Amino acid sequence: MRTFEFEWHAERGLSWTGEADFEPDLVLFFGERATVAQGACFRALREAFPEARIVGCSTGGQFNAEVITDERVLAVAVKFHHARVDLATINSSDFPDSEACGRALAQSLRRPDLKAVLVISDGLQVNGSKLVAGLTQGVGPGVVVSGGMAGDGTLFENTIVAANAPGCSGAIAAIGFFGSGFEVRTGSAGGWDVFGPRRRITKSSANVLFELDGKPALELYERYLGADEVRDLPGSGLLFPLRIDDPDAPGNDVVRTILAIDREVGSMTFAGDMPEGWTAQLMRGSFDRLIEGAADAARQSAAPEDEVSGLSVLISCIGRRLLMGQRAVDEVDAAAEELARNHAMIGFYSYGEISPHSGSGFCQLHNQTMTVFSIYERAARIS
Amino acid sequence: MHKLFKKQLEQARLSDGTHDIARLAELVSAAYEESDRDRRRTDRSMELMIQELDSFNLGLQQSVDQRTAELAIATSTINATLSNVDQGIVMIDPDGRVSVFNRRFIEFSGLQPEDCENKPFFRDLVDKMLAQGEFARMGSEFQLWAAKVAHKPGNRVFERTRPNGAVLRVQTKRMANGGEVRVLSDITDLARRRQEVETIRRELEETIENVSQGIMKIGPDKKVEFFNSRVVELLGLPPTLLRAGMPFEELLEYQIGAGEFDNMGQDFIEFVRSGGVALANQSYERRRPNGIILDIHTIVLPDGGAVRTFADVTEARSRELRLERAEAEFRSLFENSIVGIYRSAMDGTQLRANPAFARLNGYESEAELLEHASSLAHNWYVDPDRRDEFAAIMARDGRTTDFVSEVYRMKTGEKIWISEAAWIVRDAEGRPLYYEGMVIDATDRKRAESEIEHLALHDMLTSLPNRTLFLEKLTNSIATNRKGQEVAVLCLDLDHFKDVNDTMGHDSGDVLLRMAARRLTRAVPAHGMAARFGGDEFAVILPDLRDRDTVVQLAKRLVRALSMPYRIRGKRVFVGASVGVAIAPTDGNDAQELLKKADIALYRAKRDGRGTYAFFDPGMTAALLARREVEQDLRRAIQNDEFVLFYQPIIDLEHNEPAAYEALIRWKHPEKGMLPPAYFIDIAEESGLILQIGEIALRQACATFAKLPGGKQVSVNLSPIQFRNHQLAVSVINALAMAGLPPHRLILEITESVLLTDDTRTLEILRQLRLLGVQIALDDFGIGHSSLSYIQKFPFDKIKIDRSFVQDTDDGTMNMAIRRAILGLGQDLSVDVVVEGVETTQQRDMLIFEGARFAQGYLFGKPEPASIVFGEEYSVESMRRVA
Structure with a gap:
């Protein structure tokens, strides 16, 4: 797996410097609602990565190992050696209820070698619990389902999801990971x-x-x-x-x-x-306990030692950021410290986290947690 | 430097590297603010937690208080309970001391309350109990154990018997703190019941083992739980096959394998295999291959198990079969019997009837009978009292045979006679259940009986009452007519009836008698009676006699009626009638006597000239009575064969030897001795009995002479009366034929009087006889109306000169002249002359002198029996034997 982390800025454009032989399978990007809704960002990404599956959403703030930001759009591009990626997209307005949405997504992804699904959903028009129920039921046991609900800062007005298209509200994107030679680990904890x-x-x-x-x-x-x-x-x-x-x-x-x-x-x-x-x-919640929770979630999804490459997507609840204020950086830092430094990391503050329960393993919609989705690949030569 | 502050510095740094102090201050202030808020929230949450804790504590305290109060109540309850429970309880603390005990413990241990107070060591208490003999009944081993082990804490259960016989169960439980609770329960009743249950169980086991049935219990898991040895025996299983816990299916498989059900068909085997036989309540029989029939019952128990029983019903079935056959046989007898068989309730309600009984009552079937005649009790018997008589006999004897009654044929109402044999059927206690009986139609028998009765009292020929009935009626009439009324008895006979019999034969005689009987019956009033005593003897009773004239009228009417001509076989026949009358009570009150007197009167009437009547008159002479008696005696003598012939030789003077013998009849009277003809011939002739007597003489003489050697002749006298019988010639021929005597050896002697009446007919008979070869002699010639014309009229073979012409009398010359004239006449006519009455040799010599050839008299021999004359072998008795 090869990964590149970069930014997009309305004035400065992509911070992507480019690499000749790098054609990523998947590009993830997170930004504030107005930016994602605008479409300029997506067009820039599509131009840069014409073959990639590009998925993004509006948030309550996005972060990586370095920074928590509202203004900048953070993105990551991934090229897998083993895993194959497919994308299913629907709009919830086309379905009678959220559970049906989940079943429809699962239907389009369900193949014998489906290992994991990362779902990014509209955060306000979709009932996350029902979505998860439909999705997990559809893909069956043994398939890891994780992800989160898009955010809208502290406004709770409208959320946007972009999936191989400029963003729109009501959309749900489900990224399927197929094949072998890779491992998905998830973690979820609150600290409350x-x-x-x-x-x-x-x-x-x-x-x-x-x-x-x-x-x-x-x-x-x-x-x-x-x-x-x-x-x-x-x-x-x-x-x-x-x-x-x-x-x-x-x-x-x-x-x-x-x-x-x-x-x-x-x-x-x-x-x-x-x-x-x-x-x-x-x-x-107290600052220290929440920070500890974030670290715990990251630990759960941390890589086995011999993994050579990896990507972690961290989804934390907007409530945590509001509670912790400036101290939110401590949460991100604590999580980042648990993850390998040479692995890619990207995250956003959400209106809901989707992850297998740390105790029961049963996938559920969570609130107020730090949820981590990590995918690891061994080196190509090893496999 | 604080990590946050470092971040804040970064955020406040301007592009030229300096810091925006205002921005920094804002950030720092905000951070403080956030920290404060975090602290406040922490405080708030602490506060909330404390509140929660306080409220929790408060709840806890309340809880504790409440529990404490509850505990106090519980403790007092427990204490109260402890002292009131039936169990003895003692608690021993970890040190081995008694901490708690109750009243019952004291009671059950034989200790005193003070023994247990002040926390004594339990061990000491056990020792004390030992010393007091509390365990005496438990044996030394137990006591040893009690001394060493029993007081130590542990989890045990044991039972012991107290000295007073009470049984205790002691249960010890070690507690977590090392102490012990010991509970003593009085299980005396339980132990006794257990003993009883054990006894019952053993008895049950023995019973089950010893019943004739096989019993097997199958558990809900379809395994054999128990069974008795009879199962093994009845099923013919190997001794070790069946065992408790064995799957029932295994038994079935064994049986199928052993061919146990081969005779029951594949369906049954499938049924068995499917487990069907063990799943439902059912009963069935099956025949084992060895022929034993098993009756198998399965009862499913509520728990899903089942009890199965096997009974050997081979004998019962075979008995049933035999019973069925016997029943069928008896049913066949019942159904096909021609004797009616019934069963009725004691009140007469009909319960069963066989076809014959139904038919007897005019019904087609038993059902029809029971439908239409449900009870025969009271309307069956023509005489309703018969039912009561029947019930009385049954009550008295329990049975009856040949109970003959007249009953109604129920369907038609026709009267019939039946004979019943009936008996009471009783239950085991002897109480009557019902009647059973057999009935036959006795109508024919009854008719026959009444016919016999009729015959016994009536004359067969005329159907008139006979002498017996007549006497009965007469006796009754006399008895019931004592009140001044008279009863007349009339005796009748028909004059000349014997002539009808003789000339026209007995058949015609019978016809005449029947006609006479009818006339008689018509002539006699309804309240009287006409009877026939035999022959032509009739009698009539006329009771309730008001005056003699009535009798006279009746007698006249009778004579007139009976004297009217009879038309028999186309011929007019005339007979007359004579009537003798006796009247009770004038002539006596005894029936026999009256009858006799009437008979005498009849005799008189006949002597008076027939065709008339006569009343008995006490003046009637004793001679008449004697004659009547002689006549009756003669009738008897004929029946009893009391007549014998004596023989007197007729001597041929020329050769001085018997040429023939004259047969002379004698009556050997049982009381009066040997009687000569003079005693009875007149009466015999008068009564006509001479015909039979003459015939007897003829036969006897012929028979004797047929056997006698030498060809001598026998001479038999005939009465003039005999010539009135047209059958005389036939009688003679019969006598000769029966004896085998040549006719020329028979001489028939007649007197002149024979020729006096109707000589033409008499002469005709004589000629017929003579044609046969029989010789005819004229007897007693020379006396009476003797006339030479008679000799002229008929060519006699012999003439017998009466004895008076031989006797020496005053008129001897006259006699000698007549004698010599007759002898001369005989010579001239070539007729043998026999001189009778020769008693002396002078007389004989004279006769020889006079040329007489044949003589008869005492000189030559008196009339004597054949046995004397001819020898013993010719006695009457011998002759009869030969005959």
Whole structure:
């Protein structure tokens, strides 16, 4: 595998210096919504890499080992020695629901030698939980599914996904990795601490929560937050996510971030489903613990020692960046330190992370986590 | 330098390398702000955690309080429970001391409460119990164990029997802290029950092992759980094949392999293989290859197991078969019997009837009978009392035979006679269940019986009552007529009836008698009775007699009726009738006596000149009665063969030897001795009996002389009465033929009186006889109406001169002259003359002198029996034997 990391700037263009014999199979790029939506970036990339599959999305900020940025578009180009890459793209508006979207993507990728799928989805029009359900069901067990939901800074207005085309909202791109001679490793961790009693979700509808233990959920939540934080809702809600778990199948616990509140009906909208009957527990994050979480996720996907080349795509929750502010760089640094320095690395802040559960291995939509997708290849001569 | 600050410096650095202080300050300030917020949030979360903790602690405290309170309650409950439970409980702490004990423990250990107080060592308590003999009934081994081991903590269960016989179960449980809880339960009842259960189990086992059935239990897992040895025996299995725990299928496979079901067909084997036989409640029989028939039952148990029983029903089946055959045989007898067979309830309700019984009652079948005549009890018998009599006999004797009754043929109502044999069928306790019986149609028999009865009391020929019935009726009439009314008895006979018999034959005589009987019957009033006693003897009873005139009228009417001409075989026949009457009570009250008196009156009437009637009159002479008696005696004598012939020789004077013998009849009367003809001939002639007596004499004489050597003749006297019989010639021929005597050896002697009446007919008979070769002699010539014209009329072979012409009398000269004249006449006519009554030699010499050839008299021999005259072999008895 050969990789090149580079940037695109509206005025300066690609920082790509070019290499004669380098024709990448895959180009990934991440930028703020206005930039990705504009199409100039994609056209530049297409011009530079006419044969490559080019996939990108809007974010809540993108980063690599060096920097976290909002203005610059960060990109990586990859040429695989062993893995073969295919791309499936759909628009969610063409399907009745998100689960159908997942099944359609899986249908177009499903081949016997499919090893892994990296999915980049619209972050607002798609129900990530359903998408993952449809996708994992479609590709079957044994295929690693990872990825994330596109972001829109702190605006939560519109997200854009570009897949071999200028970006548009509602799009979902699924990159399939086929063949052998490569290895995919994923990692996912939050670093959030639970506290307080475990409560039961007694009334909900998809990702809207109404009641916990038979009481209005918002009232309960606000009591916990305290007057200062309540003032800043829903933004401050990012800082106090809920951990939910299925009591009938313990160990599949996921973190859910608040996206919106409705004081009139006392409901809270989360970045993922809140199934009735599951338990919910309040979480809190402190800088150090979140940084530790990021490091943990990176460690999970770190390369075996003899791997000679690799690419890691890091997808962290926008909530983490908002919480940590300037300290977010510590998270990226901590993750980067766990990964091999000579391997390529690119990441973005998302509206949701998709990864196999670190405990159960069952692919789920996560919130408030650092999720890492790493692909490693041995040297061509070795294989 | 702080890593963040380094970043901030980088961010605030301008292109010329200097730093934007304001920007840096902003960044630093923001960083502080962020840190503060992070701290605040941490504080807040700490605060929340503390709140949570506090509330948790509060809950915990409440919980603890609540639990403590609960514990206190529980403890008191436990204490109360401990002291009230049936178990003895003792807890021993890790040091081996008693920490807790209850009342029951004291009770079960034989210790005192104070023994257990103050935490004594449990070991000491055990020692004390040992010393007190608590374990005495458990044997030395147990006591040794108790002393050394029992007090040590452990998990054990044992049972022991207390000195008072109570059985305890002791359960010890080591606790985590090294102590022990010991629980003592009184299981005396349980032990006893266990013993009982064990006994029952053993008995059950023995029972199961010893029942005649094979029993096998199959578990829900289709394995044989237990079985008795009878199973092995009945199924003919190898002794070691069947075992508990063996899959039932294995047994079936063995049986299939051994050909056990070969005779049951492949379907059955498939059925067995499919497990069908073990899956459902069922019963079936199957014949084993060795011929044994097994009755196999399977009962499925609620747990899915099954119990299967095998019974050897070979004998039962064979018995059933025999029973069936026997039943079929008896059924056949029942169905085909011509005797009616029934079964009825005690109240008469018909339960069963065979076809013959149904037919007897006019029905086609049993069903029809039962439908239409469900009960024969009270409307069957023509005489309803018969049913009660039947029930009474049955109640008394339990059975009856030949119970003859008149019943209705139910369907037609026709009356028939039946004979029943019936009996009561009883249950095991002897209670009557029902009647059974056999019935035959006795109508014919009854008819025959009444005919016999009729015959016994009636005359066959005329159907009139006979003497027996007549006497009965007469006796009854006399008995019931004591109140002044009179009863007349009339005796009748027909005058000259014998002539009809003799001339026209007995058949015609019978016809006449029947006609006479009819006339008689018509003439006698309904309340009277006419009877026939035999022959032409009739009698009539006329009871309720108001006056004699009625009898006179009846007697006259009878005479008139019977004297009317009879038309028989186209001929008019005339007979008369005579009637004798006796009246009760005037002439007596005894039936026999009355009858006798009427008979005497009849006799009188006949003597008075026939065709009339006479009343009995006490003045009727004893002679008449005697004559009547003689006549009756004669009838008997004829029947009893009381007549014998004596023989007197007729001497040929020329040769001085018998030329012939005259047969002279004698009556050998059983009481009066030998009677001469003078005693009875008159009466015999008067009564006509002379015909039979004459015939007897003829036969006897012919028979005797046929056997006698020498060709001598026998001379037999004939009565004039005999000549009235047209059959006389036939009688003579018969007598000769039967004896085998040549006719010329028979001489028939007649008197002149024979020729007096109707001489032409008499002469004709004589000529016929003479043509046969029989000689005819004229007897007693010279006396009475003797006339020479008679000699002229008929060519007699012999003339016998009456004895009076030989006797020496005053008128001797006259006699001698007549005698010599007759002898001369005989010589002239060439007729032998026999002189009778020769008693002296002078008389003989005289006769020889006078030229007489034949003589007869005492001089030559008295009339004497054949045995004397001819020798013993010619006695009457010998002759009869020869005959």
